[in-house]
Amino acid sequence: MRGNGRPLVLVVLALLVLLLSVLLAVRVLVEEPTARPDEALAQLRELPVRPPASMRGYSRARFPHWIDQGDQCDTRDVVLRRDGQGVRTDSRCEPVAGRWYSPYDDRWLTDDRDVDIDHVVPLANAWRSGANRWTDEQRERFANDLDRPELIVSSATSNRAKGDQSPDQWRPPNRAYWCEYARDWIQVKHYWRLSVTEPEKRALEEMLGTCEPTGTRPGGWRPE
Template sequence: MERQIRVRGAVLAASALLAAAGCSGTGGPWGGDPEASAPSSSGPAAPGGDAKPVGGDVLPGMVSAAVARTRLAALKVAAPGTMAGYSRAKFTHWAEQGNKCDTREVVLKRDGTGVIQDGECRAVSGTWKSLYDGSTVTDASKMDIDHIVPLAEGWRSGAAAWDAAKRKAFANDLTHPQLLSVTAAANRSKGDQSPDLWQPPDPASWCQYGRAWTTVKSTYGLTVTEAEKKMLTKMLDGCAA
């Protein structure tokens, strides 16, 4: 009986500490993602928080294909906006995340296997599997951090009207499926193109890509074009039941 009381007391104390630390919440600052799994936080704090992928996905904050279809249907359809006034500098990145780390290094650590960082938080070794083309890379310098919804695409679909803080959160979002380590070749092939104009070379990645793109656009209230919506529908329809 005495041992049971001690164990129960320890559990209650641990629960109180977690509640005080705010570990029961989830979602980002611009709408959140209530239907996604609530991954645990780790690593340096970031705009929008930091999260780990769950359930076999390589990105955090993912929703199911069914939820993504519902969100896609709710997105406003509009023609692309003008690029007038656009500059990557208006989307502050990569933001400092503490412990000498910036957003790029946090994502490389999250997405890699056996990643070792030096005293400046730079990845000096590890292994990365690039979702877009299926390539395996062991040199961090050959990896880019892709914005699933590119900054320029965000600008054309609503971010031109945002303030600096929201653009910074969008460019450094570690909670929603907006940042991913991929090969430099795949990232530069994509550029700022939407899914109707560019699809990952490996079709096996289309389900995750479509869910991620839709989740980010929904979270930030961005618009889609008719052609973009059609391709996203095709990607989501290819997800396993």
């Protein structure tokens, strides 16, 4: 009897282990956050809220940009190659073929003359948010930051429409991009320890509210 009962005990134990594994898996799925992106919201809440600083002393020259990145390429050239599709360049690193997606207005561009490289947080906005206290070297690093989502492709028309406005003053016409835009704006300001205004903060919170429940960007905002 003992010999016959042992296999049954092992089967029962194996079933119990399997059942516990399933229950734990279900618990993990239930507890996994499905709200809007907590990380971006947490970073936003850490940003100092201040009125904009004076523009006295500002000029774009205080933010040296499109600096040499080697191989005959400057920062703009690097972004064009990084964010484009099928990009071919000449010996001077200038595009001779390719196409670029402008997420602000949901457009594909095939002529690099129609393409701008936009500072997500505009230089003038950065100045008003604390960069006025930086050294010129710090401002140069900010204006050529290839590691954060500060430099992106945009159509010339949308870039001109945006100017140096903050999210409470201007939002991308492509509403499907609002989530990503807000997250990028927050990430840049958080890393560089820049401030936001109260209206700017409210606008960013509203835009984060458009994110998918998984906390990711809306699917399809950037077509392949």
